[in-house]
Amino acid sequence: MLGAAVMCAGAVTFTAGPASAAPGSMTFTVPSDTAQDFTVPAGVTSIHIEADGAQGGQNGGPGAHVTADMNVTPGQQLDIYVGGQGGSPAGGINGGGAGRTGSATSDAGGGGGASDIRPDGGAPADRLLVAAGGGGSAGSTPSRAAGGAAGANGSNGADDQPVTGGQGGRAGTAVSGGAGGAGGTGGPPGAFGTRGALAEGGNGGLLGIGGPSPTNAGGGGGGGLYGGGGGGSGNADQVDGILYVSGGGGGGGGSSLDPDSGTAPAATRTGNGQVTITWNAAYTFSGFFAPVENDSVNKANAGRTIPVKFSLNGDQGDQILAENSPSSTNVACDDEAASSPVEETAASQSGLTYNPETDTYQYNWQTQKAWTGTCRSFTLTLDDGTVHTLNFDFRR
Structure with missing residues (x-):
């Protein structure tokens, strides 16, 4: 293999140079609900x-x-x-719907917030990429209905005949927010969850006076391109002195936006969201330098070691x-092509070195x-994907 990097006698040892054009990575996590800035590095045309x-x-x-x-x-x-993970009942940072409208005492889960990328100063309608949040789970009475994964509907609440549970919120779609889940039936009507909207999950349902307790409220919808709907509240009714209580519905997950329409997003993230950007910049290449020539066929004796020199604008x-x-x-071989002899110079064993001077x-x-007696093309491919070639004639 020609590409092994070895040190030659008298060569300068590699050091960690400025690498302004080298590959890089940045990871963004949840500090607040404000934008974090990313500036595309010099030489980078794709991330x-x-x-x-x-x-x-x-x-x-x-x-x-x-x-x-x-x-x-x-x-x-x-x-x-x-996006931030949904709380109880607060929605997560960047679009998660609340677990129950109008009550801070609910133990229903708020929807997870979405993670997105926008142009500098861009509004939600300008987003370039969106990874949706999941829906919040409903309150704990009589059992929690699961919030929907991103892109999926929330689960329905448990029935307790003669009252039925609230329905799960619907997932957001590519063009609209998910519908809120219907409230439970039997006794006073349960409250619907609210519909999701652009970048916002809907809130879980809450019945007013005489309705269910905070522990059977609906879960909030997840944020997204369009948010998921909030889950409907459960219900409660007293029949012959017996109190029957049904559960609330889980919130629906939000929808995502994939700018290059790749594989359908998988719903796998737990906890807070995250965004990682990586890049592979193009080096600033110059060369090749003497003793070889760029624009002609280099004539050399087969079997010798030929020094191939170039610059990347600094130690990379x-x-x-x-x-x-x-x-x-x-x-x-092309006998009509311009040619030049490669000057005989001393070179040690095969390998790559860098000279800072x-x-x-x-x-x-x-x-x-x-x-001997053939012509060959020498190809140097860098890890930025660029290709640089030289032509040689070994018939001398």
């Missing part, structure tokens, strides 16, 4: 995004995991919003070569005697 929405409250539905590749321009500003470390790079292939990398390419 890879791994975004997770947050889980609904009271062990509610998990948030979505969205992966995408996005074209960008160097210096471009993006706003990153990260020793992991600059793509897998199996450099390489060479046999090509047809001249800001040049040098790869000592060990050719083979068996190539």
Whole structure:
């Protein structure tokens, strides 16, 4: 293999250089409900995004995991919003619906907030990517109905005949918020959850005076491109001195937005959301330098070691070569092409070194005697995906 990075006698040891154009990564977590800034680094034209929405409250539905590749321009500003896990009853940061409208004493779960990426200063309608949050689970009486995972409906509340449970909120879709779940029936009518909206989950249902207690309220809808609907409240009725109580419905999960329409988002995230951006910038390449020539066929003796020199505008470390790079292939000789002899210079064993005094990398390419009488193309592929070639004639 030609691409092994080894140190040659007298070579300068690699150090961690500025690597301004090297691959990088940033992870954003939940500090507040405000935007976090990301500036596209110099030389970067594409970023890879791994975004997770947050889980609904009271062990509610998990948030979505969205992966995408996005074209960008160097210096471009993006706003990153990260979803927070739903509380009890508060909705999570960035769009989670509340577990019960109008009561701070409910133990229903709020919807999980969405994580999204927007242009600098962009509004919810301008979002470029959205990883939806999951719906919050309903109150604990008589048992919690599960909040829906991102993209899924909430579960219905448990019945306690003659009263029925509240219905789960519907999931948000690509074009509208999910409908709120209907309230339980039997006795005074239960309260509907509210419908989700753009970027906002709906709130769980609450019946007024004479209705269910805070412990059978509906769960909040998850935030998303469009939020999930809140779950309907359960119900309560007293018949022949016996109190019957049904459960509330879980909140629906929000919908996601994948800009490159890849694999359907999986709902896997528990806890708070997160956004990770990675990039692989293009190096600033210059070369190749003497003793080889870029614009002509280089004539050399097969079997000698040829120093191939180039610059990447600074020390970018020793992991600059793509897998199996450099390489060479046999090509047809062109007797009409301009040619120049490769000056005989001393070069040690094959390998890659960097000289900070001249800001040049040098790869000592060990050719083979068996190539005598042939022509070959030498290909240097960097880990930024760029390809640089030289042509050689070994017929001298």
